[in-house]
Amino acid sequence: MTESARSEHAAPAPVDALPSDAEQAILLAAATCFAERGFAATSVDEVARRMGYTKGRVYHYFRSKTELFIAAASYGLDRLVVEVWPEAECASPPEKRLAAMARAHVLTQIRDLPYHRVMLQGVTMVVRGATTPEERIMQERFVARQRDYEQIFRDVIEEGRSLGVFSNVSLSLQVKTALLALNGACFWFSERDGQTPEEITALADQLVGLTLNGVCGADR
Amino acid sequence: MTESARSEHAAPAPVDALPSDAEQAILLAAATCFAERGFAATSVDEVARRMGYTKGRVYHYFRSKTELFIAAASYGLDRLVVEVWPEAECASPPEKRLAAMARAHVLTQIRDLPYHRVMLQGVTMVVRGATTPEERIMQERFVARQRDYEQIFRDVIEEGRSLGVFSNVSLSLQVKTALLALNGACFWFSERDGQTPEEITALADQLVGLTLNGVCGADR
DNA sequence: TTGACATCATACCGGGGCGTATGCAACCAC
DNA sequence: GTGGTTGCATACGCCCCGGTATGATGTCAA
Numbered sequence: 421m422t423e424s425a426r427s428e429h430a431a432p433a434p435v436d437a438l439p440s441d442a443e444q445a446i447l448l449a450a451a452t453c454f455a456e457r458g459f460a461a462t463s464v465d466e467v468a469r470r471m472g473y474t475k476g477r478v479y480h481y482f483r484s485k486t487e488l489f490i491a492a493a494s495y496g497l498d499r500l501v502v503e504v505w506p507e508a509e510c511a512s513p514p515e516k517r518l519a520a521m522a523r524a525h526v527l528t529q530i531r532d533l534p535y536h537r538v539m540l541q542g543v544t545m546v547v548r549g550a551t552t553p554e555e556r557i558m559q560e561r562f563v564a565r566q567r568d569y570e571q572i573f574r575d576v577i578e579e580g581r582s583l584g585v586f587s588n589v590s591l592s593l594q595v596k597t598a599l600l601a602l603n604g605a606c607f608w609f610s611e612r613d614g615q616t617p618e619e620i621t622a623l624a625d626q627l628v629g630l631t632l633n634g635v636c637g638a639d640r
Numbered sequence: 641m642t643e644s645a646r647s648e649h650a651a652p653a654p655v656d657a658l659p660s661d662a663e664q665a666i667l668l669a670a671a672t673c674f675a676e677r678g679f680a681a682t683s684v685d686e687v688a689r690r691m692g693y694t695k696g697r698v699y700h701y702f703r704s705k706t707e708l709f710i711a712a713a714s715y716g717l718d719r720l721v722v723e724v725w726p727e728a729e730c731a732s733p734p735e736k737r738l739a740a741m742a743r744a745h746v747l748t749q750i751r752d753l754p755y756h757r758v759m760l761q762g763v764t765m766v767v768r769g770a771t772t773p774e775e776r777i778m779q780e781r782f783v784a785r786q787r788d789y790e791q792i793f794r795d796v797i798e799e800g801r802s803l804g805v806f807s808n809v810s811l812s813l814q815v816k817t818a819l820l821a822l823n824g825a826c827f828w829f830s831e832r833d834g835q836t837p838e839e840i841t842a843l844a845d846q847l848v849g850l851t852l853n854g855v856c857g858a859d860r
Numbered sequence: 861t862t863g864a865c866a867t868c869a870t871a872c873c874g875g876g877g878c879g880t881a882t883g884c885a886a887c888c889a890c
Numbered sequence: 891g892t893g894g895t896t897g898c899a900t901a902c903g904c905c906c907c908g909g910t911a912t913g914a915t916g917t918c919a920a
Contacts, residue, residue: 442867458765460680463907475908476869485908545678587853589846596828597821597850608816626809630817633807634854662897683877695878696899705878 439495443481445471448534450478451492455537459489459546486555489538489546490562496535497565503528508572514580515636519628521576522602526624530605537606539566573599577635586636594635601631659715663701665691668754670698671712675757679709679766706775709758709766710782716755717785723748728792734800735856739848741793742822746844750825757826759786793819797855806856814855821851 449470453462464485468475482488507520529536574595580586614620669690673682684705688695702708727740749756794815800806834840
């Protein structure tokens, strides 16, 4: 898993189409509602009312509730890719590269929490209600992109293991645990945990440190 | 935070009433459905049909869908308390005590996954739809018990910090991250991850090791 | 001016789901 | 045997919600 091996990976898929202002506003309202109450418990009327408008506006820009959900989740994923991918392309040693990626991941997540909470809400649960074949392919494309994103973490961790700087327990378990810990803000973050940018970055650095301790810790 | 200080904590609240066989069967079916599709997306008819019976049976034993949900979550919490509390009462040094608690936590969770997935599904999201004041108090009692359970982890970690064997980053962040990592099985465990008891315990031990690396790792 | 298009609001339909009311069989107590 | 209780199944009422159809308003081009 050398430098050249990493470069073989395809660049992140391009963002579909830049959303207009109206779409942006709807996406934010939808992400906030979905993050608060979950997909099934959120009505489209509710999303509209949060912006002070009505359902017609939402259905003018999005064809279904499922499409709206996937759009919000994809937006969150796009933000992560934009911020984290450059760090993954960097030529520093794996432990420093992983730290930079993790830091960017956490900071991005805290900055746009609702979208990332939607993203983690499991598209797999939404797909049960996805009847349209078009919704299916949207959902599958999203899941694939999410897998690609996690792959860049798996790659750098695998590289660190091969160089002996990371501990050598099950790779799969190591990656899953590290990503779960790094996604922690989506579960427990609240406004009390810090408002100023300094507090946020301090918290992110501590979270990254904790996670890397787990990854780099001594074997047995 | 000495031995005596830990003993001040109240014993875990007694389990309300031992559920009958019929209630047990309904609880399992409900937990499975809730874990698969979430609270809002699961209908009571669906829970009943999973057992091959009808809705009347469910409503004979549980007064509302919310009560059913909280009962399933509480059952999972009971199992954790039963298994983990003895380890927390043990007189071993904090790092060994925490390891034993974490191991019991993970093994119990994997053994009864559906209940614990329901437990983590956030009762806070369900409470929005809880209109009955009686449901409110059920939900508040559950949240309080859940907080008490997490407190025993917080206590042992705090003790380890005061003795200098644990790293000294934010206690709150440390506890949240450790618990999230230990709950990992609820998020990513699938049948492929191990079937035999030996594979399960090996996986649990690795997960505990990873988590303790994060907690005990070097400061900064 | 006028027609075409975009951007919404409003009204409505159909279905699903929670909870309840009712019925019905079986099992006691006496 | 008979009245009461338990343990369900069935049927219904009511509300909410997703999606659509229709119409109103503004804008822009010709």
